Each structure stands twice: as C-alpha cells, then as structure tokens.
Amino acid sequence: MHSTILTASLLTLSSLHAVLATPSRTVQNVERASCTLAALGSGKDDSPQLLTAMQSCSTVVIPASTTLNISTRLNMTGLSNKHLNLQGTMRFNPNITYWTANAFPFAFQTSITFWILGGTNLLVDGGGTLDGAGQAWWDAFASNSGLLRPITMTLFQATNVVVQNIKMINSPMWFNFVNEGKNVTFSNVSLNAKSTSSHGAANTDGWDTYRSDNVVIKDSVINNGDDCVSFKVNSTNIIVSNLNCTGSHGISVGSLGQFAGMFDIVENVTATNIHMSNAQNGARIKAWAGSGVGSGIVKNITFANFVESKVDNPVVIDQCYMTSASACAQFPSNTFIQDVFFTTISGTSSGSTVASLACSPGARCSDINVNNFSLSPPSGTAKYTCQNVKLAGNAASLFGTCATT
Numbered sequence: 001m002h003s004t005i006l007t008a009s010l011l012t013l014s015s016l017h018a019v020l021a022t023p024s025r026t027v028q029n030v031e032r033a034s035c036t037l038a039a040l041g042s043g044k045d046d047s048p049q050l051l052t053a054m055q056s057c058s059t060v061v062i063p064a065s066t067t068l069n070i071s072t073r074l075n076m077t078g079l080s081n082k083h084l085n086l087q088g089t090m091r092f093n094p095n096i097t098y099w100t101a102n103a104f105p106f107a108f109q110t111s112i113t114f115w116i117l118g119g120t121n122l123l124v125d126g127g128g129t130l131d132g133a134g135q136a137w138w139d140a141f142a143s144n145s146g147l148l149r150p151i152t153m154t155l156f157q158a159t160n161v162v163v164q165n166i167k168m169i170n171s172p173m174w175f176n177f178v179n180e181g182k183n184v185t186f187s188n189v190s191l192n193a194k195s196t197s198s199h200g201a202a203n204t205d206g207w208d209t210y211r212s213d214n215v216v217i218k219d220s221v222i223n224n225g226d227d228c229v230s231f232k233v234n235s236t237n238i239i240v241s242n243l244n245c246t247g248s249h250g251i252s253v254g255s256l257g258q259f260a261g262m263f264d265i266v267e268n269v270t271a272t273n274i275h276m277s278n279a280q281n282g283a284r285i286k287a288w289a290g291s292g293v294g295s296g297i298v299k300n301i302t303f304a305n306f307v308e309s310k311v312d313n314p315v316v317i318d319q320c321y322m323t324s325a326s327a328c329a330q331f332p333s334n335t336f337i338q339d340v341f342f343t344t345i346s347g348t349s350s351g352s353t354v355a356s357l358a359c360s361p362g363a364r365c366s367d368i369n370v371n372n373f374s375l376s377p378p379s380g381t382a383k384y385t386c387q388n389v390k391l392a393g394n395a396a397s398l399f400g401t402c403a404t405t
C-alpha cells in the first residue's frame with residue numbers, strides 16, 4: 001500500500017529530488033512527500049493544520065508523543081493517494097455546543113460525525129489512537145435523549161481504503177460508518193468504549209456499513225455497548241473475520257425494510273471466526289413487517305464458526321421486527337430472506353433459548369440452513385424456536401416442527 005501511494009503520488013522523480021534537497025522550501029504545485037505535525041498546545045485547535053497537511057502532503061505523520069486537539073470538524077473528502085500515519089493521538093475535544101451545531105449531518109438515521117474521510121487510495125495506520133472523548137457525551141445523553149452525538153470516523157465516498165493497526169476509544173456514538181464505500185479494509189483495529197460513570201457507552205456500534213460494496217473487517221477486538229458490526233441498507237460483498245466482540249449487541253444484518261417506497265438489499269455477507277462474549281445477540285438478521293413499511297432482499301448470508309459466551313440470543317432471525325404477531329400476519333414482511341447459513345455455532349447463552357428463527361408469515365424465508373450447532377444454556381434444557389420456515393441442515397432436528405403463525 002505504501003509503495004502504491006508513492007508511485008501513484010503527484011511527485012515526479014525530479015520534484016521529489018527538489019523536496020529532499022531543499023526540505024524547508026515550499027515547492028509550488030507539488031505535494032510534499034511527508035509532513036510531521038506537532039500539537040500547537042496552549043488550548044489551540046489542531047484541526048486547521050491537520051487539514052492543510054492532508055491537502056498538501058502525501059504522508060502525514062502524527063508522532064507517538066503527539067496528541068492533536070481536534071476542535072473543529074474535519075472535511076477530508078475527495079483525497080487521493082494519502083497516508084495518515086497516526087502514531088500518536090487525535091482527540092476530539094468534547095465541546096457539545098460546537099459539535100451539535102457543526103458536525104457533518106447525514107439523513108441516514110439522523111447521524112452526525114466529527115470527520116468525513118473520502119477519495120481513493122487512502123491508508124490510515126501507525127499504531128496510534130482516535131479518542132472520541134465520549135464520556136462527556138454519554139453523560140449528557142443520559143439527561144437529554146434527543147442529543148445527537150458524533151460518529152468518530154465516517155468513510156464517505158471512499159474507494160480503495162485500508163485502515164489498520166490503530167486503536168479507537170470512547171466514541172460518543174458509532175465508531176466507524178462506511179457510507180458509500182468501495183473496497184475498504186479494516187484490519188487489526190482495536191475498539192474500546194468504557195464509561196467511568198453510571199451512564200453506559202450508548203450506541204457505540206463498532207462498524208455500520210451503508211450503500212457500500214466490498215468491505216473487509218478482520219483481526220480486530222471490540223469492547224462496546226451496541227452492535228459489533230451492523231450491515232445496513234445496500235451492503236454487498238462483505239467479509240468479517242477474526243473478531244472478538246465483548247459486551248455488544250452482536251453482528252447484525254439490518255434492520256431492513258423499514259421505510260415505505262424503499263427497496264433494501266444486503267447480499268453476500270460472510271462473518272466467520274467470531275468470538276462473541278457477554279452480548280445481547282450473536283448472529284442476527286432483522287427485517288420489518290407491518291403496514292406502511294418498505295421492502296427488500298437479504299440473500300447469501302453466512303455466519304460461521306461463532307464461539308459464544310453468555311449471549312442472550314446466540315442465533316436470531318426476526319422478520320417481524322418491531323411488529324406484533326397480528327400485524328405481521330396481516331401485513332407480512334416484504335423483505336425476503338434467502339440463502340442463509342448458520343454453521344458451526346458453539347458456546348453458551350445467558351437464558352434458556354439458544355436459537356430463535358422467526359420468519360414472517362407468507363413464506364418470506366427460504367433456504368435457511370443450520371449446521372453443527374453446539375449451544376447450551378446456563379442450566380436446564382436448551383430451547384430452539386422457529387416459525388414460518390422450513391430449515392435445512394444437520395441442526396434442523398433440534399428445532400423440531402416450526403410454528404405457523
């Protein structure tokens with residue numbers, strides 16, 4: 001990746017020579033190869049110098065001893081061939097008044113973000129930390145549930161991107177939002193949201209993908225208070241592997257099909273080699289039903305090699321999401337679920353139900369496969385429930401005959 005950036009950068013050999021020969025001279029119209037930032041200190045905002053460096057240098061180094069004070073929003077869209085070498089820390093100053101008025105908004109789930117990063121051929125690495133300073137936000141949210149809190153990093157219209165070998169801590173809201181991304185890889189990223197007050201680290205999803213294709217999330221460790229990874233509307237060709245998720249709401253497709261007039265797609269998703277501990281859910285698919293909702297398709301989804309520990313709902317399909325049984329019978333889901341594989345799922349639940357596959361009436365689920373389940377509740381007999389679906393695979397017999405509703 002590094003060499004790709006160098007070869008593809010705007011530098012010609014002669015201008016590179018000029019930069020190296022006269023490092024302090026400003027070379028007009030030519031990107032500098034590498035720039036190293038120091039914190040301004042004295043309560044100053046480091047955002048402007050970081051934005052300038054990202055525009056004018058191929059590589060921006062934030063040294064290990066440096067903490068940048070990010071006090072104003074970061075618009076880093078439309079970049080090409082950039083390497084952000086984050087060895088130190090970028091800390092997002094928790095001035096709630098400022099961010100509430102100035103963070104970048106997205107219509108999707110009325111989200112806001114500190115930082116939009118986009119363009120082509122981008123690399124973020126270096127072993128450093130993105131610190132969302134979430135504590136002030138979680139505490140404020142506890143007494144104001146309408147408070148919008150910023151997502152730490154949004155990859156917006158980003159293509160050919162690698163984010164690796166960094167840590168992210170205490171995001172006020174989701175850690176990562178991949179919005180209209182293509183060919184994006186996250187590798188060896190450690191996420192940790194930990195509240196030191198009685199107010200939890202609310203809504204700290206690890207990754208949400210939206211309108212994105214070809215995303216890989218691998219070899220990472222997550223401690224958070226909401227979805228570990230969530231595949232939202234129009235997420236396609238996604239691989240999630242080797243994640244350890246603790247305290248989360250699991251790995252989820254959806255929820256989909258909520259909005260009338262919209263057609264939602266999640267297709268070709270594999271989540272494999274996942275350790276899921278103390279979580280609300282393990283592997284989950286959720287889609288809306290009822291009157292006045294949308295439609296869509298969930299197709300070719302594999303959840304394989306999950307090792308779960310104290311998970312409330314280790315295996316879930318809920319195709320009557322947020323819908324009463326009677327409304328679901330009257331208005332079945334228009335989000336069809338096809339070609340789903342739950343394979344080699346082991347470990348423990350926290351309650352008696354270890355798997356619940358609840359499809360909508362009206363034959364909305366097809367080709368749902370369950371294989372090699374080894375799940376046990378803390379005590380008593382494991383409960384497997386299913387409705388309106390015909391299961392295939394060697395674990396189907398555990399479910400018995402599915403209910404028809």
Ligand SMILES: *[C@@H]1O[C@H](CO)[C@@H](O)[C@H](O)[C@H]1NC(C)=O
Binds near residue numbers: 043069071
């Ligand atoms: C960060 O910058 C803001 C705005 O200049 C300032 O109010 C705040 O005190 C700074 N924070 C730190 C830790 O320097």
Ligand SMILES: *[C@@H]1O[C@H](CO)[C@@H](O)[C@H](O)[C@H]1NC(C)=O
Binds near residue numbers: 075076104
């Ligand atoms: C970010 O900056 C680009 C380039 O200057 C501009 O076109 C775009 O509108 C900005 N985005 C936002 C959300 O402000």
Ligand SMILES: *[C@@H]1O[C@H](CO)[C@@H](O)[C@H](O)[C@H]1NC(C)=O
Binds near residue numbers: 095096097
């Ligand atoms: C917080 O941001 C507001 C709005 O931009 C500004 O007026 C105020 O001075 C900032 N507070 C601090 C402590 O920096």
Ligand SMILES: *[C@@H]1O[C@H](CO)[C@@H](O)[C@H](O)[C@H]1NC(C)=O
Binds near residue numbers: 001122159160161183
């Ligand atoms: C995907 O991105 C990586 C990293 O930037 C790049 O090496 C690779 O060539 C890209 N793949 C495609 C198909 O463009």
Ligand SMILES: *[C@@H]1O[C@H](CO)[C@@H](O)[C@H](O)[C@H]1NC(C)=O
Binds near residue numbers: 127167188
């Ligand atoms: C993973 O990232 C951390 C920094 O967060 C680094 O110290 C470690 O060496 C990386 N591991 C690998 C295998 O690259």
Ligand SMILES: *[C@@H]1O[C@H](CO)[C@@H](O)[C@H](O)[C@H]1NC(C)=O
Binds near residue numbers: 219221242243244275
């Ligand atoms: C996840 O935890 C398991 C079991 O403790 C361990 O073997 C594995 O290396 C961990 N994976 C990562 C990516 O840290």
Ligand SMILES: *[C@@H]1O[C@H](CO)[C@@H](O)[C@H](O)[C@H]1NC(C)=O
Binds near residue numbers: 211233234263
């Ligand atoms: C998702 O993709 C479908 C099919 O291309 C399209 O009709 C729909 O508008 C997309 N939804 C969003 C939110 O982009």
Ligand SMILES: *[C@@H]1O[C@H](CO)[C@@H](O)[C@H](O)[C@H]1NC(C)=O
Binds near residue numbers: 239268270
């Ligand atoms: C299912 O999705 C995976 C990626 O998650 C892909 O490798 C595979 O080819 C897809 N299978 C079909 C039949 O589309």
Ligand SMILES: *[C@@H]1O[C@H](CO)[C@@H](O)[C@H](O)[C@H]1NC(C)=O
Binds near residue numbers: 236237267268
């Ligand atoms: C899913 O994967 C299959 C097999 O690779 C491919 O043919 C299909 O186009 C993919 N679907 C989407 C929506 O990308």
Ligand SMILES: *[C@@H]1O[C@H](CO)[C@@H](O)[C@H](O)[C@H]1NC(C)=O
Binds near residue numbers: 343344372
């Ligand atoms: C189930 O486990 C057996 C024994 O390890 C293995 O041979 C088989 O391929 C597994 N089934 C699936 C669908 O992976």
